[in-house]
Amino acid sequence: MTQHAVFSSGANVWRSFCCPRSELWLDLTLGCGQTFRWRETADGHWTGVMGGRVWTLMQTEDRLWYHTYGSQVSTARQAGRKWPGEGERLETVKKLKTEAAAVKEEPEGGTLELGEVTSQWDGGEEETLRDYFQLKVPLGDLYKEWASVDHHFKDIANIFTGVRMLRQDPTECLFSFICTSNNHISRIEGMIERLCAKLGAPLCRLDGTPYHDFPTVHALADGSVEASLRDLGFGYRARFLQQSARQILDQHGADWLGGLRSVPYEEARSALRTLPGVGFKVADCVCLMSLDKSCALPVDTHMWQIAQRDYRCTMATGRKTLTDKVYQEIGDFFRKLWGPYAGWAHSVLFCADLKKFQKLKEPPIKMEGEGDEKESIGKMKAEKKHGKARAKVCKT
DNA sequence: TCACAACCTTG
DNA sequence: AAGGTTGTG
Numbered sequence: 001m002t003q004h005a006v007f008s009s010g011a012n013v014w015r016s017f018c019c020p021r022s023e024l025w026l027d028l029t030l031g032c033g034q035t036f037r038w039r040e041t042a043d044g045h046w047t048g049v050m051g052g053r054v055w056t057l058m059q060t061e062d063r064l065w066y067h068t069y070g071s072q073v074s075t076a077r078q079a080g081r082k083w084p085g086e087g088e089r090l091e092t093v094k095k096l097k098t099e100a101a102a103v104k105e106e107p108e109g110g111t112l113e114l115g116e117v118t119s120q121w122d123g124g125e126e127e128t129l130r131d132y133f134q135l136k137v138p139l140g141d142l143y144k145e146w147a148s149v150d151h152h153f154k155d156i157a158n159i160f161t162g163v164r165m166l167r168q169d170p171t172e173c174l175f176s177f178i179c180t181s182n183n184h185i186s187r188i189e190g191m192i193e194r195l196c197a198k199l200g201a202p203l204c205r206l207d208g209t210p211y212h213d214f215p216t217v218h219a220l221a222d223g224s225v226e227a228s229l230r231d232l233g234f235g236y237r238a239r240f241l242q243q244s245a246r247q248i249l250d251q252h253g254a255d256w257l258g259g260l261r262s263v264p265y266e267e268a269r270s271a272l273r274t275l276p277g278v279g280f281k282v283a284d285c286v287c288l289m290s291l292d293k294s295c296a297l298p299v300d301t302h303m304w305q306i307a308q309r310d311y312r313c314t315m316a317t318g319r320k321t322l323t324d325k326v327y328q329e330i331g332d333f334f335r336k337l338w339g340p341y342a343g344w345a346h347s348v349l350f351c352a353d354l355k356k357f358q359k360l361k362e363p364p365i366k367m368e369g370e371g372d373e374k375e376s377i378g379k380m381k382a383e384k385k386h387g388k389a390r391a392k393v394c395k396t
Numbered sequence: 397t398c399a400c401a402a403c404c405t406t407g
Numbered sequence: 408a409a410g411g412t413t414g415t416g
Binding site: 182184187321323 | 397398399400402403404405406407
């Protein structure tokens with residue numbers, strides 16, 4: 001049976017490229033609720049479906065490592081495409097061992113075996129990842145700019161580093177976020193998993209777990225979908241999904257969503273809002289996370305509270321419900337404060353507000369024999385093991 | 397433009 | 408209640 005790839009096992013092919021932690025922190029970026037399809041299948045190893053195939057990712061101090069499954073898929077994908085030269089991508093096994101040993105703290109030393117490293121062209125995988133993580137956007141520089149204009153941001157910026165917007169598939173993003181209304185992240189993840197298992201193309205099976213692609217708009221538009229999804233626990237959202245898919249095909253065509261990438265923000269948002277189950281909040285999520293609208297800023301109940309509590313945002317206070325007008329004003333307030341990448345800054349604050357990451361705000365715990373450069377990671381692992389969960393730290 | 401209820405489940 | 412949307416007054 002095929003198993004999930006593990007970096008230290010020596011049984012898998014891993015490739016990597018330079019990507020410092022200040023630019024990307026996988027645990028936060030994949031776990032902050034912008035995507036619902038990645039799971040931590042081993043310590044620091046994230047497995048999920050992206051671009052029609054299954055990946056496992058992990059990172060060391062300054063590199064991002066990746067493994068993909070079922071390489072036969074890549075043959076079709078490569079056809080007719082020209083990829084940039086591979087240049088300095090290849091590393092020697094010796095260098096890998098040195099680096100991995102340094103980072104992974106193998107006490108035995110020398111027992112660590114790494115997977116095969118081939119010199120063949122990687123089939124565009126590195127480029128796919130660079131696009132998915134939008135690595136051309138200089139996150140470290142943006143953090144400095146946001147911190148210079150906003151001391152609340154500055155307070156958390158040193159802890160919650162590398163929180164990056166993904167460039168997700170628009171179809172997956174739209175239909176996933178229609179599921180988020182009145183819902184928790186943990187439950188959403190289960191729903192999306194069942195949605196893909198029911199309507200998505202099967203890709204492979206790892207350790208007995210089947211992986212599926214996200215369903216196509218066509219699959220979601222079928223008349224039987226609402227009943228199926230209600231059976232899977234989608235509640236009233238089942239109809240929204242089927243109707244939105246139907247409306248896209250009937251009124252625009254399957255390529256319409258992707259085409260919104262080249263349309264101005266407000267226009268794209270208005271277009272999305274014509275779909276059932278899509279209000280301002282969901283539309284902004286889709287704009288920000290899949291349509292290249294970096295200024296789109298989803299205002300949920302969290303951001304509403306943050307705006308009042310931390311920013312004394314006057315338009316946010318004194319109302320019982322988040323009206324369309326206030327929604328707009330809060331977004332404009334943060335866009336003025338943070339600039340054209342306001343949506344990215346928002347996700348850092350959102351991430352820092354999540355219950356599951358509150359432990360990162362605690363003072364570091366010194367572990368015996370632990371170097372300080374791996375402090376934050378060591379701290380997280382240590383506290384995961386000890387199950388520490390202290391009260392949320394709020395700054396006022 | 398604002399407020400409120402209803403909507404499906406479950407952690 | 409939970410990262411909302413829709414319909415009604």
